[in-house]
Amino acid sequence: MNMTVKSLLILILSALVGYYLIIYLTPRYILLKIKFNSGSKMNVPVYSDVITDTDRHIVMPNPDFLYVASGYNLWKGPILISGEMPDSTYSSVALYSDNTMNYYIRNDRQTPEKKFNFILTRNKEDKTKYSNEEVIVSPSAMGTILTRILINKPENIDQLKEVQRSVKIEELNK
Amino acid sequence: MKKTKIILLVLTGLLIGSTIAYYRIHQWNGKDTTIENGCWKGQNLAEIGTNQLLTARIAVATLYALNPSEVIYLVANEDTKGEELNSKNDYVIKGIPMDSRYWSITLYSEDYFLVPNEADKFSYNLHNVSYESDSSFIINISSLKKEHNWLPSGKEGKFYLTIRMYHPQEHVYKNIESIQLPTIEKVKE
Numbered sequence: 001m002n003m004t005v006k007s008l009l010i011l012i013l014s015a016l017v018g019y020y021l022i023i024y025l026t027p028r029y030i031l032l033k034i035k036f037n038s039g040s041k042m043n044v045p046v047y048s049d050v051i052t053d054t055d056r057h058i059v060m061p062n063p064d065f066l067y068v069a070s071g072y073n074l075w076k077g078p079i080l081i082s083g084e085m086p087d088s089t090y091s092s093v094a095l096y097s098d099n100t101m102n103y104y105i106r107n108d109r110q111t112p113e114k115k116f117n118f119i120l121t122r123n124k125e126d127k128t129k130y131s132n133e134e135v136i137v138s139p140s141a142m143g144t145i146l147t148r149i150l151i152n153k154p155e156n157i158d159q160l161k162e163v164q165r166s167v168k169i170e171e172l173n174k
Numbered sequence: 175m176k177k178t179k180i181i182l183l184v185l186t187g188l189l190i191g192s193t194i195a196y197y198r199i200h201q202w203n204g205k206d207t208t209i210e211n212g213c214w215k216g217q218n219l220a221e222i223g224t225n226q227l228l229t230a231r232i233a234v235a236t237l238y239a240l241n242p243s244e245v246i247y248l249v250a251n252e253d254t255k256g257e258e259l260n261s262k263n264d265y266v267i268k269g270i271p272m273d274s275r276y277w278s279i280t281l282y283s284e285d286y287f288l289v290p291n292e293a294d295k296f297s298y299n300l301h302n303v304s305y306e307s308d309s310s311f312i313i314n315i316s317s318l319k320k321e322h323n324w325l326p327s328g329k330e331g332k333f334y335l336t337i338r339m340y341h342p343q344e345h346v347y348k349n350i351e352s353i354q355l356p357t358i359e360k361v362k363e
Contacts, residue, residue, distance in 0.1 A: 060282055100238065
């Protein structure tokens, strides 16, 4: 192989590595940046107020929603996520892996009892250990929990904020 | 080959590759969108996680999007004539209610955040838009105050509009590229 071909091969291979590295790292970098800028702790819910232009942590926020957001970390063990959902309006709890993929969603229509209670873990064997509970296996050790509550009428906001505050996260191996 | 030459080639390659990736992620012009209906464009978000480029793009522009089974997102950065949306112009959005449990139209600045404005108004949805007598709606986009369904565009230049349709009816999924979506017409330069 002559030197020119060899040089070209090294250049192309390095370019491919650089290309895929940036694409792989971008979502993870953005999540870390949000967590760092917001100053929030892992496995601790943050309850948003009504969203305005001053909220600049997460792009394209929906001003019609109240949010509960939390980064999760399962290195120390599973966590229990619980909360209520309102009777009269859309609500959902969604889980995102460390590359921002939405791998779990449950909405108010799928929750007729208007309460949710599930364990999030990395370990598939926890399904046996907590056989009486709903257990969800996360594809990554870290990720995000995001609860949305639609403000259908401005006069309902105090009631919806009470529902928002019912969302809790508990570390089970504490 | 000298070690220094190899290092230089590797560094040059890494720089070229990462620059191309950066621009492919950030300069998303919508040309490779998978859903298109008039000026509204969208992506098949079911591919997030498997399509790494799309995953990175969504993380930058639409972080924490939900699965298509829950919500359909459509974005417009052009009016119905294909001209870029800009806050120096006034626009009128005309449409009929979208067949879903909840829908909204939100205006975002070029950096994908809400636009500061005196009315603290950032969107209209099925609950708070004022309807015409025939059940259609007209939303006025302008940097200056309007009496009827005013959606302030601020003074920041380019902007985006996003439609969200939560729990759309089955026919919306099947006919997403042909259903009647709101039009965006420039009315004043």
